[in-house]
Amino acid sequence: MINFNGTIVPQDTNVLTQNRAFLYGDAVFETVKIVNSKILFLEDHYFRLMSSMRVVRMEIPMNFTMEYFEEQLLSLVNDNAFAESSRARITVFRNDGGYYLPQTNEISFLIHVVGIDNTLYSIAEKEYEVDLFKDFYVTKQLLSSIKTTNRILNITASIFANENGFDNCLLLNDSKNVVEAIQGNIFMLMGNKLITPPVSEGCLNGVMRKQILEIAKKITSLEVVEEVISPFDLQKADELFVTNVIKGIQPITKYRKKSFDVVMSKVLLEKLNEIVRVI
Known part of the structure; x- marks a missing residue:
């Protein structure tokens, strides 16, 4: 059992109790812009994510290729009908277990997406x-x-x-x-x-x-x-x-x-x- 906002509830009702991204910030992420079902600067995002995972000693799955990265992002974008223009974030986190020292370097990932208005970049004519x-x-x-x-x-x-x-x-x-x-x-x-x-x-x-x-x-x-x-x-x-x-x-x-x-x-x-x- 855990106490969540003053209420005692079963631990398995809250997925954050073991999530290392939540508990320790043990995660890396990429935010991408997608226009007409194409990820802008795909290679740069993919290789920066791979580099980040290596820096923090996460284990990169064999199937986590650039094609897989692209497929996972676009499938969610298309399912949400945001293919024309959207921003998507993929968060890669080390799997549950351990305290500061993790029990595994294997990873999971979470992707979420929101639609945005413009396909091309623009500058708002206002003071900044x-x-x-x-x-x-x-x-x-x-x-x-x-x-x-x-x-x-x-x-x-x-x-x-x-x-x-x-x-x-x-x-x-x-x-x-x-x-x-x-x-x-x-x-x-x-x-x-x-x-x-x-x-x-x-x-x-x-x-x-x-x-x-x-x-x-x-x-x-x-x-x-x-x-x-x-x-x-x-x-x-x-x-x-x-x-x-x-x-x-x-x-x-x-x-x-x-x-x-x-x-x-x-x-x-x-x-x-x-x-x-x-x-």
């Missing part, structure tokens, strides 16, 4: 204000670069942003450098130089981050680099924007007293949509 989040810091380590279910820092930062009327917050690492936003990677344009922090700084190894780097490097007028961004650099930037695979590109229009252009954000967004149209 951010500030720094200084209560907790991202550590410069490999675990910070993968998507585990331990996102308590991001959750706390989201609450801080909401309480203070910001649309997002920028996260700092333990060297007090800017590494990412709450739900995406950060890019900064200074003149003709486009900068994003290297993964070694502790930022997520984002799928959309990779796409934007590849697109930007084809623009001959741009110098594209992975460099440390300090909080002082933000005030000197011409543009700031956040990237993730669901939103695409989200321009930041205001940071403290500084306002930013969105010109390069729109250029990159159009080139990103050109890729989406042919996937």
Whole structure:
């Protein structure tokens, strides 16, 4: 028997009592965008998930191929009639048993999906204000670069942003450098130089981050680099924007007293949509 919200109930009525993702955050996940029954950037998502599982020493089943990964996601999307445009999340967790030391490295997975409105990426014409989040810091380590279910820092930062009327917050690492936003990677344009922090700084190894780097490097007028961004650099930037695979590109229009252009954000967004149209 267990106590659930003040009521004594049989333990087997609550599947979370042994679930390691719930008890210990012993899980990794991928969130993908699906357009017209095609997973955008499928290979990048699959290989990042496999890499994440290896990092935390999960046992990858022999049948967990990219084709299997794709089939499982699309079957649920089609069953829910969300094939035109949707976001799906697959969470992979270590099977029940043990405390900090698991009894097995075998895994199970859970997929859920919701429909979204737009097939192509777009930018809303409205102010988007951010500030720094200084209560907790991202550590410069490999675990910070993968998507585990331990996102308590991001959750706390989201609450801080909401309480203070910001649309997002920028996260700092333990060297007090800017590494990412709450739900995406950060890019900064200074003149003709486009900068994003290297993964070694502790930022997520984002799928959309990779796409934007590849697109930007084809623009001959741009110098594209992975460099440390300090909080002082933000005030000197011409543009700031956040990237993730669901939103695409989200321009930041205001940071403290500084306002930013969105010109390069729109250029990159159009080139990103050109890729989406042919996937």
